[in-house]
Amino acid sequence: MKNKQPNFLQNLFPKKVITESPDNYLANEKVSSGHSILKKLMMLSVILLFIAPPVFAQDTDLFPDDVTVKTQQAPPALPDYVQPPCPGDGYYWTPGYWAWADGYYWVPGVWVLPPSIGLLWTPGYWGFSLGFYGWHPGYWGPTVGYYGGINYGFGYFGTGFFGGRWEGGHFMYNTSVWRVGKNIHNTYVNKVNMGARNRASFNGTGGVNYRANGEEMRRMENRTPASEEQRNHEINMSNEKGQFHAPNTRPAVHSMSAPGGQRFDQGGHQMRMGGGGGGRGGRRG
Template identity: 45%
Template structure:
């Protein structure tokens, strides 16, 4: 049974790679076990203008459910917004609907992911003439941002209450929400697949044993990526204001334990490559590159020593 499931998931992954990015419509995975509840966490600040927040979610692989951390991502092009993936109950199974980029936010099952994704639409910001403006009543940005505004009313108008942090639509205990006309229209628009950096992010989470529900019992070691995902349309190509200070991302905030789902995958985690593990006891701060020492007088046949830089990785 496990071999068959692994083969099915591998074929689905190949199908995803074969879909042109310009016509991305999503690939479906069916599971007969309900996804776990979503962990509660604090959003890391946006590193610089032009990045979009993509909320974390439960994905499924050969070893069961695993958590893909939320992350700041450069949009593939100005004017595009992210529609998060979601799980929906259909014909006795839970189907996974992949996320995508588009001019408007489509249907994502009414799942309240927070940080602007309150169940339908997006309230965390908007594009204005090639610039993305952040609604700081909802999203967390660093200092020195020029394109910001505050709109608290939109939160009350768009929020779908989900106190139990359910991560799927329909079924015995899922969110009860059907797509609105504007969401149906957005679903049929031109879409782009997740960027290459997003795909790498997804794969890293899939190969990190600590992200699996079977290992963390609903408390992932990394709930939100402290570093942004580069790639796509970089902020500097989006007409960023001159002399804009670049704010470094802060450390991941701790999540708060929530109630566990009744149905849990029983597979055991296997040791594999780690995906940027974060220490739960205390947040880590990003290591800033060390200054390079000045070259010292030396024979011309020997280059000056340099200190190595140490990058690091609702």
């Protein structure tokens, strides 16, 4: 059985019936063949442009060399949870995120001490590119750079940072987005209204559609990697079954006062051995 051309191709390249001698036909064709073929090829390219599957620039990773983990499984949505109070002056909040170890597991948000004075934390993020989800690790730096447009809450609302600032060698806490105790006095209030929260945990098609601007790309220079206690915090949580994602479940531990410190559930209640504990909730991300 012969294959039939699609109708649009038949119209572009119809079969010709030669009614004159081959020599005369070829001579006449030489005059118009150049323009005719070029016109048909242009028309065909326009048709293919519309029927070919689209390639989205959003799914082209701007920073492929930064990726440390790749998987074809999309990360779950970010959970809502309550931030525990700051354990002491100088501590800095790093929001929770999904990490990968043969499955997604939740690394609780945690208060940590910066490696040095003047540094701010840029969270890591998952980016979808060419069929894979790649993890871009977080880092410390003098400014907050690009973190995929992911709304982690607590001052990290997708772009920029509103949790606090350094002044004279001391960190000033913005108490409108970070929860600090009464024993911390270097505070200020800068209310931020970010509207409804997008809980998508990755950048790209199906997630957050946000590309780095020039200023954010410049801020990615002079990066200091996560501290050893931050890396150990991530590794330790991968050994806890209750942190792994499963349908219709939520992580056992959502946040911590410090790496290896007190644990808190989704509502901000301190957890005890064998179950949830007491305590009062605080600000949600």
